[in-house]
Amino acid sequence: MRLLVVSDLHWAGPAEQARAGYESRAIPNPLQRALAAAWRRGFWLSDPLAHNHRLDRILALNPDPDLVVANGDYSVDSAFVGLSDDACCDSAERCLGALRAAYGSDRLLAVPGDHELGKLSLFGGVGGPRFESWRRVGSRLSLPDWWQRDIGHHRFLGVPSSLVALPAFESELLPGEAPAWRAERARVLQGIAGAVASTGPDRRIVLFCHDPTALPHLAALPEVRARLPQWEATIIGHLHSPAIARLARTLAGMPEIRGLGSTVRRYSAALNRARMWEAFRVRLCPSPTGAEALKDGGWLTAEWDPDRRDPIAWTRHRLPW
Numbered sequence: 069m070r071l072l073v074v075s076d077l078h079w080a081g082p083a084e085q086a087r088a089g090y091e092s093r094a095i096p097n098p099l100q101r102a103l104a105a106a107w108r109r110g111f112w113l114s115d116p117l118a119h120n121h122r123l124d125r126i127l128a129l130n131p132d133p134d135l136v137v138a139n140g141d142y143s144v145d146s147a148f149v150g151l152s153d154d155a156c157c158d159s160a161e162r163c164l165g166a167l168r169a170a171y172g173s174d175r176l177l178a179v180p181g182d183h184e185l186g187k188l189s190l191f192g193g194v195g196g197p198r199f200e201s202w203r204r205v206g207s208r209l210s211l212p213d214w215w216q217r218d219i220g221h222h223r224f225l226g227v228p229s230s231l232v233a234l235p236a237f238e239s240e241l242l243p244g245e246a247p248a249w250r251a252e253r254a255r256v257l258q259g260i261a262g263a264v265a266s267t268g269p270d271r272r273i274v275l276f277c278h279d280p281t282a283l284p285h286l287a288a289l290p291e292v293r294a295r296l297p298q299w300e301a302t303i304i305g306h307l308h309s310p311a312i313a314r315l316a317r318t319l320a321g322m323p324e325i326r327g328l329g330s331t332v333r334r335y336s337a338a339l340n341r342a343r344m345w346e347a348f349r350v351r352l353c354p355s356p357t358g359a360e361a362l363k364d365g366g367w368l369t370a371e372w373d374p375d376r377r378d379p380i381a382w383t384r385h386r387l388p389w
């Protein structure tokens with residue numbers, strides 16, 4: 069079996085391309101605007117709208133995998149409300165459309181990322197999760213709420229990380245939508261718990277989960293805790309850069325920081341609980357770009373013989389700029 073994993077493609081369709089400067093427009097405070105621009109230009113990614121061609125490159129370099137997993141974040145989310153924004157939804161449809169055209173729907177498994185559902189802008193002023201965005205994950209992107217696929221001695225599971233980690237985003241929800249979100253989370257968690265519990269004792273579990281913030285919430289399920297010895301790997305995205313993933317491991321266990329806004333609180337709380345990563349055997353699938361300062365992006369592949377019980381061998385590939 070040859071598996072290709074891509075994550076954080078952040079594809080920009082024409083309607084999102086027309087929104088150059090969207091991030092600074094969402095930050096009214098000039099000092100915060102300058103800080104955000106420095107972070108983008110100095111480290112993260114100068115122009116998030118300028119990288120569509122990298123997906124074409126990955127597709128060309130991986131012509132015939134047996135299976136493809138897309139691990140979330142298909143659009144730029146330039147309105148910060150996820151797929152409920154038509155421009156963002158169009159980008160995500162085009163991005164998944166390119167993957168389906170290249171590999172066929174049967175070979176493609178995909179999970180939603182936080183940007184599909186909506187995410188507060190940097191420095192927190194604009195946007196957030198929208199329930200309509202969650203609806204559109206199914207109705208427009210045709211992605212299941214969660215999925216499982218048994219191959220050889222492995223059970224692959226894909227989960228919607230932001231829904232699983234909903235308690236961490238509770239303060240960002242529209243108050244009127246909170247009950248609907250919670251009900252969806254309970255329903256989806258029940259399905260995931262059932263899938264984990266029904267895994268045969270000699271089967272190994274491989275989880276695809278965009279944002280590692282979800283992992284402590286999964287570990288809160290007794291069904292998951294009982295099966296952690298069978299966990300072979302958890303493939304995350306979200307962090308884009310292997311250097312950021314290494315930093316997060318180093319900072320695992322740091323105290324939660326309150327009083328500096330919800331983004332800082334959420335990130336520090338996630339790091340506080342990042343010790344959990346070891347039990348889940350976390351491995352990052354980078355974004356195609358990685359961090360601009362390091363140019364450390366790319367994709368993952370895995371190869372294994374489904375007739376044997378050997379662990380899956382993962383390889384990270386770098387996509388040169």
Ligand SMILES: [Fe+2]
Binds near residue numbers: 078306
């Ligand atoms: Fe991302």
